[in-house]
Amino acid sequence: MSAVVVENIIKTYGKKKEVTALQDISFEVKPGELYGIIGPDGAGKTSLFRILTTLLLADSGNAIVDGFDVVKDYKEIRKRVGYMPGKFSLYQDLSVEENLNFFATIFNTTIQQNYDLIKDIYQQIKPFKRRKAGKLSGGMKQKLALSCALIHRPSVLFLDEPTTGVDAVSRKEFWEMLKRLKEQGITILVSTPYMDEAGLCDKVALIQTGKILSINRPQGIVDDYKKPLWAVKSPNMLQLLNELKEKNEVEDIYPFGEYHHLVLKNNIKKEELEQWIRQSTTETVTVEAVRPDIEDCFISLMKN
């Protein structure tokens, strides 16, 4: 049995349904999976999460979370899912401990009962347990929010953009926490706009303008990328980008760190490519074949 099943979900906004947030979305999440929903801002990630956490009704389609229908059995779902919204939504005027205690109580449990689950996370903010939640730093707020979402030992955890606006070190820590939670058997759905985080998931769904572009294991997505990909570099990067963009042989070129990634329509040898580029520019150009990463795949999927 799957932990989450989404079938043909459609969600539109506005009186005339002029804004389409989700167009016919379907996917499945296996129990214990760390499932990433990856897409840019406005792709429909939050709408999807709100539907799955029974906060929003879809126009059509079905969704089943932990064996319960999100429309019919929403009461059951509310007992067994954890939701951490993208915006910090705990009581800012209550202390860390009070917040945690409050959420434990309304789920009819106690902190002690499920302490083992949140211990790793909560220990880091325990020294500040008397501090008001509103006075915590961004990273600590996030840990508190995660603790509150976990306190009732949910079977499915929904994390909506948990790492947005968090520094690189905290982000890394956060993903490690998620891995440990996964080992406890909790199914985790996490949405993120950062493509580099895709590699940390068991499975990812790339989503854009309400449509799923691809569902695969991160490695699978990369393996599916068949086009020849090169990294090019020259002292004048902008000029290089503009010149190569004009060429017929070039399918796509985009800045990628200190290099430009160059996608060609046909396979050619490195020497050929070097020679070919040298014809069009006087600068010294470095060319290297690169293995695509998930970001390349996403850009390629987006452009199709």
Add this chain to the structure above:
Amino acid sequence: MRTLKFLLQKEFRQIFRDKAIIRIIFIMPVIQLLILPLAADYEMKNIKLSVVDHDHSEYSRQLVSKITASGYFILNDYSPSFDKSMNEIEHDRSDLIMEIPANFEKDLVKEDEAKIFVAVNAINGVKGNLGGAYLRTIIQNYNNEVRTEWVQLPRFSPETQIEVTSSNWFNPLMNYKYFMVPGILVILLTMVGANLTAINIVKEKEIGTIEQINVTPVKKYHFILGKLIPFWILGLVVLTMGLTVARVAYGIIPAGSFLTIYVFAAVYLLAILGLGLLISTYSVNQQQAMLLSFFVMMIFVLLGGLYTSIDSMPEWAQWITRFNPVSYFVNVMRMVVLKGSTLADISKDLLIMGGFAVALNGWAILSYRKRS
């Protein structure tokens, strides 16, 4: 029950942690109760009077000194021409002109009849009206004195005269504070109840905490009760403080029992909290809630019978007041405080208020959705 207990605990914690709110709830009503009734005075004093005396006689001087001695009038000027006094009115330095014609004394003595002209500045209607009436009474009084001085009345008056002597029941001295203070207390209670509830819930919407609550198994009625009970208690505390201020500062001791007041207030607060709840379900942010409750409050206060008598309103406005919970409580408060009405006397109002409570809360609960 355990959930509700925790919701209440959380709510009280938040209320008592917000020092500004606490100050507003407890100090503002006291200050307002101390200031408003003293300022909202129905008695007109310090009416500025211009006298145009063309007579300059003994009698005209007597009349003027009688008027100024009444305490209601201040002699603004004593001018030789009406135009000059009119100028005073135009510059808003004077409210009333009394013109005493030449030969006033002579006519009064010889012809048994004299005329006085009174012009009233009606820009401030109440002041003009009352000022004119006061002046008329004083002149009439004076007239009687002159008559007794000059005319030997026959044993039986040749003209039939009806003399009216009134006795003011329930408020013998017509002390306006006795009916203003209970009324103002009602308004304060209404503002505290409706505004605080509305803003409190909308704040949870704004911060997003309501979203977090909505994904939990907390039941709708738990959440709503968790919001209503604290403010219901606070409302009763404000009422107690208000009654204390009324007693200490104004010496108002209700003629009826406190129990009657509290029973009605308890039901009234339920209705008002329901109103706050309703406002919150239709508002997305605190500004909207504030404006909406301000607008509703304005109508409630002006059509509540506190400042203007409902009986003198046009028919359609009277109909509106029947849907205004404030008007019932203002009425009940005055009845209990001044007249000593009992629960049996106000049972109809109590029943109607119960209806309001059920209707407003029912509507609010139906329109509160845990999901959109």
